[in-house]
Amino acid sequence: xxIGTGYDSHRLVEGRKLVIGGVDIPFEKxxxxxxxxxxxxxxxxxxxxxxxxxxxxxTHFPDTDSKWKDASSIAxxxxxxxxxxxxxxxxxxxxxxxxxxxPKLQPHIEIMxxxxxxxxxxxxxxxxxxKTNEGMGFIGRGEGxxxxxxxxxxxx
Ligand code: MG
Numbered sequence: 001x002x003i004g005t006g007y008d009s010h011r012l013v014e015g016r017k018l019v020i021g022g023v024d025i026p027f028e029k030x031x032x033x034x035x036x037x038x039x040x041x042x043x044x045x046x047x048x049x050x051x052x053x054x055x056x057x058x059t060h061f062p063d064t065d066s067k068w069k070d071a072s073s074i075a076x077x078x079x080x081x082x083x084x085x086x087x088x089x090x091x092x093x094x095x096x097x098x099x100x101x102x103p104k105l106q107p108h109i110e111i112m113x114x115x116x117x118x119x120x121x122x123x124x125x126x127x128x129x130x131k132t133n134e135g136m137g138f139i140g141r142g143e144g145x146x147x148x149x150x151x152x153x154x155x156x
Contacts, residue, residue, distance in 0.1 A: 001092070001152060001153065001154045001155075002051045002052070002053070002089070002152070002153050002154075003050075003051055003150060003151065003152050003153075004046070004047045004048060004049065004050025004051030004052070004150070004151050004153075005046075005047055005050055005148070005149070005150050005151075006042070006043040006044060006045065006046030006047030006048075006049075006050060006147075006148065006149040006150075006151070007043055007046065007146070007147070007148050007149075008039045008040075008042035008043040008046065008057075008146065008147050009039065009138075009144050009145065009146035009147075010031035010032055010033050010037045010039050010144055010145060011031065011032045011143060011144045012029040012030070012031060012032070012142060012143060012144050012145060013029055013030065013031075013032045014028070014029055015030070016029065016030025016031060016032055016037070017030045017036070018030040018031060018103075019031070019036045019037065019038045019073070020038060020039060020040050020098060020100075020105065020108070020112065020145070020147075021038065021040045021041065021098075021108070021109075021111070021112025021113075021115055021116060021128065022038065022041065022072070022073070022074040022111075022112065022115030022116065022118075022119075023108045023111050023112050023115065025103060025105070025108055026103075027102070027103045029142075031144075031145060033063075034063035034068060034069060034070075034071075035061070035063075035068050035069070035070060035071040035072075035073055035076065036070060036071065036072055036073050037073075038072075038073035038074070039098065039145050039146065039147040040096060040098050040112065040128070040147045040149075041073035041074060041076065041077045041116075042057055042073060042147070043096060043147035043148055043149040044077060044094055044096060044116070044147075044149045044151065045057045045060075045073070045076060045077055045080045046149070047094065047096075047149040047150055047151035048080050048081070048083075048084060048091070048094075048151045048153070049080065049083075050151070051089075051151045051152065051153045052083060052084065052087060052089065052153065054083065054087075057076075060076075060079075060080070061076050074115055074116070074118065074119050075119075077116065077119040077120075077121075078118075078119040078120055081119055081120035081121060082120070084153060088155055088156050089153040089154065089155050089156065090153065090154060090156055091121050091122075091125055091151060091152070091153055092125065092152040092153060092154050093125050093126075093127075093151070093152045094116075094121060094125060094126045094127070094149060094150070094151045094152075095127045095129075095149065095150050096126070096127065096128050096129065096147060096148065096149035096150075097128075097129045097130070097131055097147065097148045097149075098128065098129070098130050098131070098145065098146075098147045099131050099132070099133055099139050099145065099146045099147065099148075100130070100131075100132065100139065100145040100146075101132050101133060101135065101139055101140055101141075101142050102142060104130075105130035106130050109128050109130060112128055113126050113128060116128075
């Protein structure tokens, strides 16, 4: 068995869609990034790559490559899950936390899980938690959203 951790954060700006866990969440701002800036998927991708010992999201999907411009992060996650299988592992468990002051994410968590299982991770193997930052720091001021994840993989 192997374990990996992932962390990501993105800036909240006007004129962008807010996509978290593949869900389009109605909000006055969205996350800024080269892809859809799906902070949860990015943290999970990094956790999986960490467990595989295969670098990070920037190595696999560089933001200098126009191929990944506005890319769906669920699609990037799906490619990452293929790497897991290719290297003789399977995902045992993913736990994750999204830290956002606003909007409320709890109503969207079940759909996020469905989207993530659509990328090849069994929905029974994913947990997603939503927290605020109690008004502190860049998250508390509504300047950005962060996510953390851990992933356990086992060899087949
Ligand atoms: Mg990111």
